[in-house]
Amino acid sequence: MRRAVQGIGGTFAVLLLSCATTPPAFALPPPNRELYWFSWWELQEKVWPLADGRGVTVALVDDDGPNKALADFRGAHILPVVNPGARDKKPVKIYHDDPDHGNGMASLIVGQGHGTGMVGVAPKAKLLPIVNQHISYLGTAEDIRYATDHGAKVINMSIGWPTERPCPEELQQAVDYAVEKDVVLVASAGNESRVAAWQSWPANCAGVVAVGGLNGQVKPWWKTTPGRYVAVAAPADQISDINHQGELKSGSAGTSAAAALTSGVVALIRSRYPKMPAREVVQRLLATAKDTGPKGWDDMTGYGLVRPYRAIVDKVPSNAPNPVYDRVPGYKHPGPKIKQPITPEAERGKVMPAPDSETSLVWVIAASLTGVIATAMACFRVHKRGHKDHAA
Incomplete structure (x- = not known):
């Protein structure tokens, strides 16, 4: 025996x-060393073995779309660029005063690293690029509804308008529609610093995860726009991404990047727990953030730096704060509570009893x-x- x-x-x-x-489930080139958030978040070592974004569609609402022909996008699942506000059926042309913005945000989310080493946070997610070349809050409202109706589980909005007004009604209604359809919406907090009483659309809309910016020392980036609605923060300074020619752009800054990186993290969580309601996904994101500014929540970095590994493995109490959804009037929790995940550490602690x-x-x-x-x-x-x- x-x-x-x-x-x-x-x-x-x-x-x-x-x-x-055996080769791993997917093998990407090492990320460029300038992508310092890879060492912050230990994506390759800890996160990707648990979740890589597959099964999740991320809508990228921007004023231009990605160049899918680039080497750094080879192997990425990027859907055709669409323009819901177009009055005709002609293919979308990609042009703008800043034609690289959407391309750079796409690379932060789904980059594959085959050219410059530009690797995205959620490389196996599906990207739905939505372009509004005459971007406005009415156009963004239409984009949100389109993304929701076409399978997006995360909507990234690295866009915004400085304003002293609350979220416009038409835009808020579109956000409400996406929230009811179980979509997580992420937006950049803005780059205006503490100028007058400025805030930013769509970041200030109820139900949107507004992302502030951090510098390379995990401190508040000096230009991030504060607000009572800021939820979390992510890297926004000394950012590297790629332009439409496939060249690495170094040293840029802005909360646009912070939002895109956070959307990638949300895609990882949704990939790991596909049945977890959006409300709980956001609650988990907030509860596991690392405090970075003044102790506790603050108006520049919210609850602090998002941490994908902790957001995936930690146990989060059902009564943990969730101001993003608390601001949504009459919001009802969709479906039953999801059982708390078992951490890899707990799994490794299980042993079989010795036979007797x-x-x-x-x-x-x-x-x-x-x-x-x-x-x-x-x-x-x-x-x-x-x-x-x-x-x-």
């Missing part, structure tokens, strides 16, 4: 070794055989998926 167990154990070990030498009889040995053998079969199937899936991604 012991020899049988040892034989099964040896077979199991061989299968595990073969998996260890021949009957127990039989069960060990059965369990080992099940493990062998499961491992073989996993290896097959890994080989198959790795081959597919390599071909892409």
